[in-house]
Amino acid sequence: MAAKYADVVGTAPADLSARKLPMDDTPELRQALVEGEPHTLLMTYVHLSGDEAMLDIFAPHLKSPYAYPPEQIPADLIEDLRARLLHVLTTPGAAMDGDISETLMHRMMTVGLAEEVEDEFLPLLYDQIGFRPELPRRERKDRKPAPAGFKVLVIGAGMTGLAAGVKLAEAGYDWEIVEKNEEVGGTWWENRYPGVGVDTPSHFYSFSFALNSEWHNYHPQGTDMFAYLKRVADDYRLRPNIRFNTLVEKLVWDDDAALWNVTVRRKDGSEEVIRANAVINGHGPVNRLKWPSIAGLDSFEGVRLHTATWDTSIDLSGKRVGVIGTGASAAQLIPAIAGDVGELHVFQRSRHWVMPSPAGDDEVTEGVKFAMRHIPHYLEWFRFRIYWYAADGLYPNVLLDPEWPEDSPSVSAVNEAMRQFAIGHIEKTFANRPDLKEKLTPDFPVFSKRIILDRGPYFPTYLEPHVHLEQTGIEKVTPKGLVLKDGREIELDVLVCATGFDVANMMGDLEIVGIGGKHLRSEWGTEDPRAYFGMLVPGFPNYFHTVGPNSAPNHAAGQNLISECQVNYAIECLDWVNAEEKKALQPTKPAFDAWQKKVETQMVKMIWSHPRAYSYYNNSKKRNFLSWPWRLVDFWNECRGPRKGDFELL
Incomplete structure (x- = not known):
């Protein structure tokens, strides 16, 4: 059921092409400037005007949101900024023709956040904020096209599964998603309790390739999150490649054919075996509910x-x-x-x-929505600020200071x-x-x-x-x-x-049999999953377990980033396999063991090793099987492609 690229890539949830200059001077625009977030208005103005002097004027008044005493920007400065931005937005020729330099953009980031943004963060920020979207793989001249008939089966149509569908289609692979429910959305379709929502800020908890200007709240309610994922599925025309009401029960590797035999069960009880060259498992850890162990x-x-x-x-x-x-x-x-x-x-x-x-109160006003829909660069700069303070800006909190009292x-x-x-x-x-x-x-x-x-x-x-x-x-x-x-x-x-999920049992009820009849259950049991880079296990070729062991961003928001990164990594691995005209890849046992040692060595330095740290991140032996113990920027960098020396090609 291969999908053509032209049939897949539709309009993203924020139609950024609609943001044109000059704009009409309307009451809606003026209201947007009144309600707009001041730091974002400043970044937007400098981006459009190139007026670097405004950074010098504002810099003494800008602070981190966690600083004390709290930030106080003089009202006259904000009024002047609004007037200047209104002029640039509504006056023909007032905005710069073309984009700003990297040097100025870097300075804007540092001034706007009131802290240094190191060079190492810039590639991630450009990617995740949406300033410089990557060229779709099918259009890259340095890449060998995906071979006809090379099929990738994706388990689950939640956040990771949908990202996989979009990116596999862009890469030209034959792909299919198998979803146990009747609709997309995963946990955001399943969870319907009163008040259900997301702690991650809305304007970050979304795909970098599908920015969304229409959030009703700064932290999305469950219905809004489901609506967003449903819209992604529709706008990118993923539905023809999704089997709904179908449960994946078993994966068995065929040594001779170098294929996965995937047994699925339909709602009517009938079974089918799907043959796939690779499997991306996106079923996630938060859909296997856990009842409390209480007598009676x-x-x-x-x-x-x-x-x-x-x-x-x-x-x-x-x-x-x-x-x-x-x-x-x-x-x-x-x-x-x-x-x-x-x-x-x-x-x-x-x-x-x-x-x-x-x-x-968490409500996004109509003025702010107008700014995100119509003012060029506003949505991206707002996402930038939200990302920084919800992500690696929090990383120092989870590092153990060896001089700090242990008790x-x-x-x-x-x-x-x-x-x-x-x-x-x-x-x-x-x-x-x-x-x-x-x-x-x-x-x-x-x-x-x-x-x-x-x-x-x-x-x-x-x-x-x-x-x-x-x-x-x-x-x-x-x-x-x-x-x-x-x-x-x-x-x-x-x-x-309200007792959560059986997160440690990352396989759920799925049976996975690899090379020579090797069972993954024998490796992981029910609470001790381990994988190379959180995704791959020796003996299970071309099997990518997303949101897997030690890949959760537990110091910060960012599961959306993790999902995008892991999908990118899986496709880079498959691209390498196909470029070498091989059939599959798997990590070597030494590389797998070295990765476990690396994680364990780092984990000792992390907050989760504190004697009072008990959570669902740890199994019954207090081993943290879930958390990524480094920064998100490190995860993003690791996911640019496989370390080829760590793999065996089959």
């Missing part, structure tokens, strides 16, 4: 729900509701349902650090400053509730497990008189509710388990 859980006679399989027909009005868990899903669910329920009992199994959202609840001076910032949020919210302060203040370092983003409603929800935060452990579930370890019984009508 199945005995509950009320409504029992898991956030990952929410029943949207359930009416919670006036009900006595219990929520087990206070992680990311619970922090979104709790404020979303608190106003409807009669009584809400939250059972906290472990504390989490909670940070206030810098976006306030401290932080790991460095930088990390301690972030801890104090988070404590300030607790102190401010619960100034008159010392009991809640004690219950909600963690004793482990910030960033050693996933941080909760508070958009305003979460922490204040615990101040409501009908909301009860229970710290005592659960002894058992009964037909009528719960019994706590102190003997108290709490009767419930609805029990919600």
Whole structure:
């Protein structure tokens, strides 16, 4: 089911070609300049005008959003900037003809962020911010075309699977996506609990090749994220190459043919074996829900729900509701349902650090949307700023300072400053509730497990008189509710388990059999996955396990970047195989072992090795199987192509 390039590449979710100069001086444009983010307006103005002097004028007033005292830009400077930008946008010939130099762009980045942007970040920034999109592979003269009939099968039509579809089509490969659900979107189609959303900022949590100006919130709600991925599938015409309602059950490598035999099961129960030269597994780790191990859980006679399989027909009005868990899903669910329920009992199994959202009420105004749709370069510069402060700018927080006291609840001076910032949020919210302060203040370092983003409603929800935060452990579930370890019984009508996913079991129920009948389950078990560069395993040729072992950006936002990078890496590997007129590749055992050693050596230097660091990043032996222990820029650089000495070509 090969797709032609011309039939695949459609209009990206932000039609950047619509941004033309000069613009009409309209009330909508003036409102956009009033509502626009000042740093982004400055970058946009300098980009269009080349007026470098404005950087010198603004530089003394610009600070990091984490700086204290907070930044104060004089109002007259902002008004002058708006007037200058209005003139450039609406006056014929006022904008520069052509783009700015690399030197000026680099200086703009450094001044706008109030910190140095090292040269090593520039290629990544140009790529991810959308300033210099790469030429599609099919148009590159230095690349050998993909051979006819070389088929790549992609598992899953979530974020990674859709990126794979777009890029495989651009590269000219025969490709197909197999999706178990009836629609694209992956976790953003499956998760429908009230309040479901994303902690990553919207304008970064999207593909670099499909920037989106239409986000309703600065952190997308689940419905918005699903709508975005659905639109990508439609705009890039991916649907003809997606098999819906089809589950991949087994992969078996054919040694003689150098092909994967992929057994799939349709919704009607019928099976088919698909032959593929390569497999990109994009089924992700957050679609295998985990129920809590509590005695009597199945005995509950009320409504029992898991956030990952929410029943949207359930009416919670006036009900006595219990929520087990206070992680990311619970922090979104709790404020979303608190106003409807009669009584809400939250059972906290472990504390989490909670940070206030810098976006306030989180709504993107119409003026800002207008700026992103129509003002050249505004959307890209806004994404740049969001990316920097949500990504590698946070990396120092997860580095252990060897001189820092080991028994401290932080790991460095930088990390301690972030801890104090988070404590300030607790102190401010619960100034008159010392009991809640004690219950909600963690004793482990910030960033050693996933941080909760508070958009305003979460922490204040615990101040409501009908909301009860229970710290005592659960002894058992009964037909009528719960019994706590102190003997108290709490009767419930609805029990919600916001207890996450079985992330460590990265294979799920999939059976994978490689060279000579070697089973990947024997290598990984149910909680100890290991791979070369988070994707490849010796003995399993042309099998790319995306979002795999030690590839998660747990110091920052950026799963979208990881997905794009891994797809790029997989295609670069396949391009190399085909350029050499071979059939497959696999990492060598020495390269695999060396990579494991490299990860382990670095992990000792990371926050996740702190004695108080316990999270789903670690397996039962406290080995961190999930986190990428370096920066995102390092991941991006590694993904430019394979280290050929680490591989065997078949």
